[in-house]
Amino acid sequence: GAVVSQHPSRVICKSGTSVKIECRSLDFQATTMFWYRQFPKQSLMLMATSNEGSKATYEQGVEKDKFLINHASLTLSTLTVTSAHPEDSSFYICSARGSGTGTMNTEAFFGQGTRLTVV
Amino acid sequence: GESVGLHLPTLSVQEGDNSIINCAYSNSASDYFIWYKQESGKGPQFIIDIRSNMDKRQGQRVTVLLNKTVKHLSLQIAATQPGDSAVYFCAESMDTGRRALTFGSGTRLQVQP
Numbered sequence: 001g002a003v004v005s006q007h008p009s010r011v012i013c014k015s016g017t018s019v020k021i022e023c024r025s026l027d028f029q030a031t032t033m034f035w036y037r038q039f040p041k042q043s044l045m046l047m048a049t050s051n052e053g054s055k056a057t058y059e060q061g062v063e064k065d066k067f068l069i070n071h072a073s074l075t076l077s078t079l080t081v082t083s084a085h086p087e088d089s090s091f092y093i094c095s096a097r098g099s100g101t102g103t104m105n106t107e108a109f110f111g112q113g114t115r116l117t118v119v
Numbered sequence: 120g121e122s123v124g125l126h127l128p129t130l131s132v133q134e135g136d137n138s139i140i141n142c143a144y145s146n147s148a149s150d151y152f153i154w155y156k157q158e159s160g161k162g163p164q165f166i167i168d169i170r171s172n173m174d175k176r177q178g179q180r181v182t183v184l185l186n187k188t189v190k191h192l193s194l195q196i197a198a199t200q201p202g203d204s205a206v207y208f209c210a211e212s213m214d215t216g217r218r219a220l221t222f223g224s225g226t227r228l229q230v231q232p
Contacts, residue, residue: 043222110162
């Protein structure tokens with residue numbers, strides 16, 4: 001299956017600083033990428049959807065100025081958590097969907113996730 | 120808003136038994152459903168999917184059943200193994216999967232040796 005690589009897997013940052021998380025599709029072109037947040041023992045909640053070359057579409061309640069999403073190429077999307085606070089500590093997961101035919105066009109492949117801890 | 124939910128938060132089974140994990144969804148417009156397995160500290164792993172024009176689909180040791188009448192989805196795992204222990208999520212989407220996924224609340228499967 002297709003591979004989505006997310007980096008870093010873990011990051012600890014000080015309150016007030018910014019953190020960038022990368023999501024790369026390694027063997028396919030990802031026309032659409034999704035960013036999710038998952039708190040402990042909870043489900044994945046969609047934060048935003050980004051299409052290559054376009055501005056991201058954010059879900060209600062997600063601050064676009066705080067969670068900056070860039071999807072400048074077909075293989076890379078980044079999520080930057082700006083001015084991070086302890087309540088931003090969470091597990092952030094990206095998924096990518098390709099533009100080909102068959103399952104590649106509909107199945108979303110997930111990254112390994114990034115554990116963000118803000119101290 | 121619309122949501123996808125599960126009946127049981129934790130399911131404990133004996134190794135070798137069959138497991139059934141259930142999911143109720145409420146968005147009647149959903150036409151694509153997926154089951155994911157998530158191990159601790161990892162991203163979701165695709166297990167099996169099904170489109171709304173089907174009511175059953177089988178994979179290796181897994182079967183997904185879809186009942187659109189009562190908006191119910193289930194995952195059956197045959198001969199459950201310790202390696203199956205994880206949290207399982209159902210997810211739904213519209214436009215045959217081209218829209219973002221909405222995840223259910225998850226069921227933890229514990230396999231007793």
